[in-house]
Amino acid sequence: MIKKYTYGTPFKTDTIIESVDTAAGTPLFGSITLTDGFCLTYKMAKEDIVYGLGQANRGINKRGFIYDSECTDIPTHTEEQRSFYGAHNFIILDGNEHFGMYFDYPGKLTFDIGYTCQDTLTVSCDETDLDLYVITGDSSYDIVKQFRKIIGRSYIPPKFAFGFGQSRWGYKTQKDFEEVVTKYRENHIPIDMLYMDIDYMEDYKDFTINNDNFPDFDSFVKDMKTKNIHLIPIIDAGVKIEDGYDIYEEGKKGSYFCKREDGTDFEAAVWPGLTHFPDVLNEDARAWFGSKYEKLVKKGIDGFWNDMCEPAIFYTPEGVEEYKEYLQKELLTCEVFPPFDAKTKAAELANSPKDYSRFYHNVDGTMVRHDKVHNLYGMNMTRAAFEGLQKTEPEKRFLLFSRSSFIGAHRYGGVWTGDNASWWSHLLLNLKMMPSLNMCGFLYTGADLGGFGSHTTRELLLRWLALGVFTPLMRNHAAIGTREQECYQFEHVEDFRHVIGVRYRLIPYIYSEFMKAALSDDMYCRPLAFDFPNDSMARQVEDQLLIGKEIMIAPVYTQNAAGRYVYLPEEMKFIKFQPDGSISEEILEKGHHYIDVALNEVPLFIRKDKCIPIVDAAECIDDIDLSTKKMIGYELAEYDLYDDDGISMIP
């Protein structure tokens, strides 16, 4: 059952698309105060678990920390970070009482989940205008399913998007891209996508191509298609301010950019230098920006990744002016110049709350200050792209995912989890975020495999790929300046061929389970506790996941490990894909086990009395041959395989 409680005059975020009964007064759970903003408090019992928050830090169980729902471009994902790029305000209390809460509020919201007081959950924000949805149900799983019904169906990508993709910030020329494809194909490592980071553009201008580096871009795209490679360009939020640049000129003319209080176009520096932000919260501006994707679609492009859409700001002219004034004042008045303060203040020029309060959106004729609705920008940029692409080719699915999101964006695209690092802890964080994102509707998700920042190692990349085999988005991406981490850069390339090959062997199953989950508002991956709610051991497991209805995964995530401990909540068949193409099988009883997993093996567990289809490995999605299908798992079990053409829009 779902009830809606309205406080003040909430901003319409478009997260909830089904009508929900409104209740009067205070919900059954917790107490609410409305002085100095909104504050809900709830006393948690000792055993209560708190799930949710989508793209957030730390555990699957969110208890014991404090999180801010505030879309933030912070590249250092250390344990103390309270917010990442997404703001997903859905939590579930699982314990003595059982309920979910969605806080429909577009500004900063804080979830103190036993951080200040171990037994107290506090959810608070500065304003008193929000809708609170309270969902009661039999179990956490049931609560998620009810929530997913009212937020609408998850985005469905084309089938090729389940292939493996290579990316790197720094590929510049057609030759650079061709070389990557050649190396992958020569080494017979499967691949379907090549991602184009900002350097494909002319001076980082959205919807342009650098003609010097790509003398005939259209033919290049075509040629790549003949090699079964989809090129996936990046689109950034900021539009470069430059006379004569068509997107800039059109945006100015149509008054499509975010405005300062005095009505002038707001300026912020990002990759291209000074830019304007398209006002994607405004219907006309959103339609205009969304229509621009067609420029690249006409060149044969069938997928995009949207970036910097928090929106990220390096600095603004106003911020720089204030910093200069501060420096001048300090230099004049201080005998000892405060270098540390100056350094901190310089760093604070980026993504500063003050800058987010300096610009406005035109929402149906009302000027709304950005910081009040900050978390909606990324979602509406994804929506702009999705709606624009749908207009361009209504019958076709495009690959689309973004960095910043709010619940609601899950209907328009997927998310990748942004600038992680080549750290073992981030492999585990990738695993923990996945089910939480699924709870909030984001099914097509993945992390930068191998790690974006810092220098990866062969071992870390291989172990991470073995997790990536199961993440819908499977992409190796790295930052400029880091060690080259394309799979062929490392010794014993056959191990990479094998691990990624396993992904292709499992594609029929992965696609089938993803689609079934998307089409029935279900979760593609779940914490063990969702299926085994009464198993006190399963309730504590934070490093294993259920994928689809048939399998469990337990990736290795520590350096130099020859295997790991796992907990089986029921008897299962332990499967290992061996480097020689064979598959080992062993039935393991319910309970704790140590499993050996060599660096070039991919492990999974098939649940009792279930089976899954596998096929022969292929080098691209199009080459998968379903006639090679065979079943592995428990004999006599049956599997209902979902399949379709992988490209037509599903009504």
Ligand code: GLC
């Ligand atoms: C941002 C993105 C990253 C990209 C870089 C350059 O940091 O998160 O993926 O490579 O910008 O475009």
